[in-house]
Amino acid sequence: MSEHKNTDLTVTDGSNELDRFPDPGMPEHKLRMADKDPKAAKRAEAQVVILFLISIVGTIAMLIAYFTIRPDGTTESVRNANLALGLGLFFALMGIGLAAVHWAKTLMSDHEKSEERHPQRSSDEVREAAVAVLKEGAEDSGIARRGVLKGAVVTALALFPLTIVVPLISSIGGDWDIAKFKHTIWRRGTRLAIDPTGKLLKPEDITIGSIVHVIPDVPAEERNSHHWITEKAKAIVLLVRLDQSELKEAPDRKSWSYDGIVAYSKICTHVGCPVALYERQTHHLLCPCHQSTFDVADGAKVVFGPAKRPLPQLPIMVDDEGYLVAQSDFDEPVGPSYWERLK
Amino acid sequence: MKALAARRHHRLTPVVLLLLALLVTGGLYAALAPTSASADTAAVDDIAAGEKLFLANCATCHGVDAEGRDEVPSLIGVGSAAVNFQVGTGRMPMQMNGPQAVAKPAQFDQEQTNQLAAYVASLGPGPSTPTAEQVDPALGDISEGAAIFRTNCAMCHNAVGAGGALSEGKFAPSLWETTETHIYEAMLTGPQSMPVFNDATITPEEKRDVIAFLVDQREGSAGGLSLGSLGPVSEGLWIWIIGIGSLIGCAVWIGAKSS
Numbered sequence: 001m002s003e004h005k006n007t008d009l010t011v012t013d014g015s016n017e018l019d020r021f022p023d024p025g026m027p028e029h030k031l032r033m034a035d036k037d038p039k040a041a042k043r044a045e046a047q048v049v050i051l052f053l054i055s056i057v058g059t060i061a062m063l064i065a066y067f068t069i070r071p072d073g074t075t076e077s078v079r080n081a082n083l084a085l086g087l088g089l090f091f092a093l094m095g096i097g098l099a100a101v102h103w104a105k106t107l108m109s110d111h112e113k114s115e116e117r118h119p120q121r122s123s124d125e126v127r128e129a130a131v132a133v134l135k136e137g138a139e140d141s142g143i144a145r146r147g148v149l150k151g152a153v154v155t156a157l158a159l160f161p162l163t164i165v166v167p168l169i170s171s172i173g174g175d176w177d178i179a180k181f182k183h184t185i186w187r188r189g190t191r192l193a194i195d196p197t198g199k200l201l202k203p204e205d206i207t208i209g210s211i212v213h214v215i216p217d218v219p220a221e222e223r224n225s226h227h228w229i230t231e232k233a234k235a236i237v238l239l240v241r242l243d244q245s246e247l248k249e250a251p252d253r254k255s256w257s258y259d260g261i262v263a264y265s266k267i268c269t270h271v272g273c274p275v276a277l278y279e280r281q282t283h284h285l286l287c288p289c290h291q292s293t294f295d296v297a298d299g300a301k302v303v304f305g306p307a308k309r310p311l312p313q314l315p316i317m318v319d320d321e322g323y324l325v326a327q328s329d330f331d332e333p334v335g336p337s338y339w340e341r342l343k
Numbered sequence: 344m345k346a347l348a349a350r351r352h353h354r355l356t357p358v359v360l361l362l363l364a365l366l367v368t369g370g371l372y373a374a375l376a377p378t379s380a381s382a383d384t385a386a387v388d389d390i391a392a393g394e395k396l397f398l399a400n401c402a403t404c405h406g407v408d409a410e411g412r413d414e415v416p417s418l419i420g421v422g423s424a425a426v427n428f429q430v431g432t433g434r435m436p437m438q439m440n441g442p443q444a445v446a447k448p449a450q451f452d453q454e455q456t457n458q459l460a461a462y463v464a465s466l467g468p469g470p471s472t473p474t475a476e477q478v479d480p481a482l483g484d485i486s487e488g489a490a491i492f493r494t495n496c497a498m499c500h501n502a503v504g505a506g507g508a509l510s511e512g513k514f515a516p517s518l519w520e521t522t523e524t525h526i527y528e529a530m531l532t533g534p535q536s537m538p539v540f541n542d543a544t545i546t547p548e549e550k551r552d553v554i555a556f557l558v559d560q561r562e563g564s565a566g567g568l569s570l571g572s573l574g575p576v577s578e579g580l581w582i583w584i585i586g587i588g589s590l591i592g593c594a595v596w597i598g599a600k601s602s
Contacts, residue, residue: 032601078565086567105601194544196490205543209533212544213494240538276498279509279536286510288498293510304510 026112034106044106048099055095062088178340182333184216184235186314191217192263192324195236198223201324203259209280212239214263216326234334236266237314238276239324240296242283248298256315258324263314264300267335268292270307285311308337393462396455400436409466421532422469423460428528430456432521434535442512443535470531470541477547478523483555492553495540503560505572509536519561523554 033040065084071077122130143150192201195213198220206212214237222228241261249257256262268275268287275294277286283297292305300311312334315327333341350356398407404415411417418425429435433447451459464471476482493502499515501507506517513536518526530550533539545553563569570577 030600034601075562075565079563079567082565082567101597105597110601195494197549201544205541207539207541209539210541210544211538274498277509277515278538279513280533280538281536282510284510291510 026114029112032106032110041107044102048103048107051095051099051102053095055092055099058088058091058093058095062092178338181234181335181338181341183329184334185218185231186216186235186237186326186329188326188328189319190326191319192237192239192316192326193217201239202322203261203318203324206239206241206261208241208243208260210241211278211280213237213266213276214239234267236274237263238266238278238285239263240278240283242297246283246297250299253299253313253315256313256327258316258318261316261324262296263316263326264294264296264311265314265330265334267311268307269302269309269311269336270305272335275311389458389461390465391462392455393458393460393465396451396459397462400450401459404437409463418463418466420467420469421463423464423472424470424528425532425534426460426463427456427472428525428532428534430459432525443514446516470528473524473527473531473547477551478527478554479551480523480555480558483548483551483553485552485555485559487549488552488554488556491545491549492556495545496553499537501572501574503572504557518557523558526554526557527551 034044035041062085065081065088069077069081069084071081138144143153192214193199193216194201195215198215198217200217201212201214215232216235218228239261241259244260247257247260247262264285266274266276268289270287270290270292273287273289275285275287275292277288278284278296279286283295284303285294285296285300286292287294287305287307290306292307293303294300294307294311295303300313302308302310312330312332314330316324317327319325397405397409401409401418405411405418406415409418429444430451431449431453433449434444436450437444438447449456460472463469492500492504496504499507499509500518501515504518506515508514515537521529527550529537530540530545530553531542540550542550564572570581
C-alpha cells in the first residue's frame, strides 16, 4: 500500500484538470417555428390576440354581472352573484396572463445572452481612502479622549431598547398568577344551568340516557363580561344520567352523583378540547381532537387515546328548592397538564 | 289427456308442474288474502293491526311482549315517536347486525308505521310523534337554533349537519336528507348512540329552532362549492392536489421553451 504515492485525495497542480468535464458552453440556438415560418408567427400572434380578447370579454362580463346579478339576501343569490363575478375576473386576469406569457415565449426574441461578472472587490486606493476617512472621523469626535461622553453615549444606546422590550415581555406575561388554573367558579351551592340558555335544572328534568351541557348559574348581566367568558371556558360540565345498575363508582365518590346523574368536566385532560361526543349505548365520551375516549359509567376513565387522566368529576347534590347544585369546586385542576399542576 | 299422459316423462314436466303449482298458490293467496286483510282493517282499530305487524316483523328480536333481551332494547315506554323514527327511516326492521342500524328505504308505508306506533305507544307512556306545527321550520328562530345546535349537536353531526365519525364503525349521520319530523323524534328519543334531549333540557320551541337552522343549511354555502362541508380533509385535498397542481403546471409551462 505504501508504494502508492498518488492517491485520489492528493491534489497536484493541474493533474486532475483532466478529470473535470469540459465547459460545454452555450447550447446551440434553436430556431422556433415562429422564427422559421412566417405563417406560424402569424398564428401565434392570432393566439395572443384571442387570449387578450378573452380577457376583454371577461372584464366586460364581470362589469355586466356586477350590475345585473345583485344578491337579494338569499344564500343562493349571493352564491350566484359571487360565481358570476369570480368567473368574469378569472377570464379577465387569466387572459392577460396567458397572453403575456405566450407572447413572450413565441414572438419576442429568445436569443441567449451571457454577461461576464465584474469583480466585487474595490480597488486598493478606494479601500485605503475609506479607512482613512473613518479614522479621521473617530479622531475628530474625540471619543477616545472624552471618557464621560463615551460612557453617556453607550448608556443611552444600551437603555433605549428597553422601551420596546419591557412592554413586549410585560404584555406577553402580564399575569403570572397560575393559581387560577387550579380553581373554577363552581362553589358549594352554585346552581347548574343549561348552556347556552341558562335555564336551571332539576334532577327529574334529566331522563336516563339524557345528556346536558351545563354552565354555572350566574346573573344574566355577568354573562356579557369578559371575565365570564374565561371562567366559563374552565367551568363547562357535561351532565349524564345513567341507569344506576350501569354506574360504577369509587367508594369515596359514592356521594358525588345524584340518583344516577354524574357531572364531569368537559375539558379534555390531553390538550383541553371540549370532550362532547357521547355514545349513549357504550357510555363512551369521545374527544373530537385526538379521539381520547372516556367511560362515563366508570369514573370517566380513559379507555382509548392520548389522554392520561380521567376527566375531573364535579360533585353534585340537590338544594332546598330542588335544583341541582355543586357540592364544591372540582377537587383537582381541570384540563391538560402544566408544570405547576401538582404543586 | 292421452297427449298429456304420453309426455309425463318429458324432461320439462317438473318445471311445468312447479310453475302451475306456484300459479295456483299465488292465485289462491291473491283471492283470499285481501278479503281477510280488509275484514281486519274494517273490524279492528290501529292498535290491533299494529300488534299483528309487530308480531310478524318485530317480535323475533324484541319478543312477543316487546320486553327486549340482551342487546335488544325493550319497547315498553319508548312511545310512538321512537317507532315513527326507527321504522319511518328504514332503520327497523334491522337487516343485519352491525355497528349501528343504518337508514334504508322504509319497509312499511306510513299507515302501517302509524299502526305499529299506535301499538307500541299502547304498551306504556312515552314521547309521541310531533305535530306538523311543532316541526315547521318557518316558525323556528334560525339563530337561536344555531346556538343550541353548536352546543349540543355540532360535535357529532358537524357544524352544518354534514355528519361525522364515531368509534368502532359507528357514525353520526348527515342531516341533509332527514325529514323535520324525524329530526325532532331523534332529539326526543335518542336513537342508538345518540343521547336523549328531552323536552325539559331542550324545549319543543328550541327543537323547532334547531330544525329551522338545519333546514336553512340545506341551501348550501354562499361561498360556492362546499366540498361536502367536511372541513380540512376535503378542502386540503382540493388545494394540495388541484390548486398546487395547477400552479406547478403553470410554472412548467412558463419555464418550457417554445417549440
